Amino acid sequence: MHAVGENGGARVHPTAIVAPEAQLGRGVVIGPWCSVGPNVVIEDNVELISHVVVDGHTRLGAGSRYFPFSTVGMAPQDLKYKGEPTRCEVGARTVVREHVTIHRGTAVGSGLTHIGDDVLIMANAHVAHDCTLGDRVIIVNNVVMGGHVTIEDDARVMGSAAIHQFVRIGHAALVGGVAGVEADVIPYGSVLGNRARLVGLHWIWLRRNGVQSAEIHRMRKAFFTLYPKGASEDGPFAARLEVMRREFGDEPRVREILEFIDAPSRRGLVRVARGDFSTAETEGA
Template sequence: MSLSIHPTAVIAAGADIDSSATVGPYAVIGPHVRIGARTSVGAHCVIEGHTSIGPDNRIFQFASLGAAPQDKKYAGEPTRLVIGARNTIREFCTFNTGTVQDAGVTTVGDDNWIMAYVHIAHDCVVGHQTILANNATLAGHVHIGDYAIIGGLTGIHQFCHVGAHAMAGFASHVSQDVPPFMMVDGNPLAVRGLNSEGLRRRGFSQARVAALKQAYRLLYRQGLTLEAALAAMGELIAADPNGIAAADLQRLHSFVAASQRGIAR
């Protein structure tokens, strides 16, 4: 056995573990698991199902990845869990595989910081550079955009989407879609404003933030119907189609227009 795999680890025949990966004591790795270069798997982790994990991830002890979805309709189909690169996955996290009622895959992107006890249910799509704080819970079919931050003890209802650069505060009850760039919290959920500080930290210019604040006011502060707010945002984009904030405004407009559950307002 490789020196990078602890002798007490249980590795099923068929598991594909890169020679530079490490597996800690008493970990259990199933036969359909692939683990990429330089990824470390902590003690007592269980990785099962059709699970693919990319390079340079750090998976802490007692995580459970790739178990069957918590869905009564699941009948043992070979659905998947795909995890990208350079993620930190802390203790007691639980990520499930997908279901055939959706795309059949649960996806976690790259460079995510996922704290202890986070649950990512079947068919979720988590983007890149997100932060999911302790005990954040994603029900089935949830989508989390790039750079989003989900506060500790926050629950997200099935099929909800959280847009890129959004932030949900501590112990929030998310039962509607959260548009990109917004900051929400509470139960019932309320939009508190634009995530201005987060945008500045990510290098958004004052002009980009100012344009998004204008769009925020159209959506939330001028008493417009959703249709009227979308029309007004469309006018902003049309007035300066190649402007510095045009792509940001289009991202916000497209998200709101496509929302199936309705947005938090």
């Protein structure tokens, strides 16, 4: 890393404002009208295309790209925040599109907003304070999330979805467009609607990522053991959970779902959709 003014191989447009204390890696490109604060660390080959603002104790991972009018590391929208030196981190090769806002953490939270590697955040999305996004997550246009949201690796959140604070979205889950998510979504779960309801598993992701038919069949049986077709969650969920644990707990992905359900939660689980899961079956076609 090199401070501004050293021969670190960074290219800074003359209209950009970069604090002398900022640390820039090799191959960094800072385009016109960008602003970079004094506590910012920008790793190798990062590009700020233009009109990007990066502030706070923020680190941008190698090879990440930031499109016009995105802001990273700004103060959180939390009235309890009093200027504490909380942090924001964005992983390698992540792409942040136009008008995205990513806020740093809070002292009453984890103190860190973290976005993993190879993430795509599309235009106008908001990542609030203390959120954690895993690797390879895709956030589509206009998605908004409250503080302390956790989105695990490979999850997909479709356009204009709204995620309540403290919600957890599990590994490779799918949140449908314009969904209002008030509770946790199990790994590989697929949710739709406002308010969001569980309609099946993310069968397309499973197939596209090389999960064999025999394992998918077992996962399907495990899912319908926990959420019988045509049933709501008014029945003995705990009893069905134990049957699922006993009969399918040796399957690694089913075990992942069970561990997610067993983990502490502030929001509980998204409820199952009423009806015959026709949407879930269509998704698996």
